[in-house]
Amino acid sequence: MNVTFSDISVEALRTKLSSFASERDWNKFHTPRNLLLALVGEVGELSELFQWRGDASAKPGLLDWQQIEKNELGEEIADVFLYLIRLADVCGIDLPRAFVSLYLTRLMRSRPCG
DSSP, X not given: OOOOOOOOOHHHHHHHHHHHHHXXXXXXTOOHHHHHHHHHHHHHHHHHTXXXXXXXXXXXXXXXXXXXXXXXXXXXXXXXXXXXXXXHHXXXXXXXXXXXXXXXXXXXXXXXXX
């Protein structure tokens, strides 16, 4: 099951998150450590949605899940993604560039032999 993502850029999200934090005077709290701990907390909330379900009810497409459960899952994934973007921003990491670099490195390492 493939899903088409919207064309909102990571940069647009980074800018919105940065403005959101600045408008609320949260930058003093958005240290790398604090953002990482918040990210870990969100990953825990995401994990809870799968806890005790077993692999049979967590197959690709999550066909056994109700729409309300999928909506909650989407919100938790978004929370993780937003904290990851904010962490990268505060640390001065260009997240899309880091992804491409890592992806290309792994692609070169795992090229088919022949």
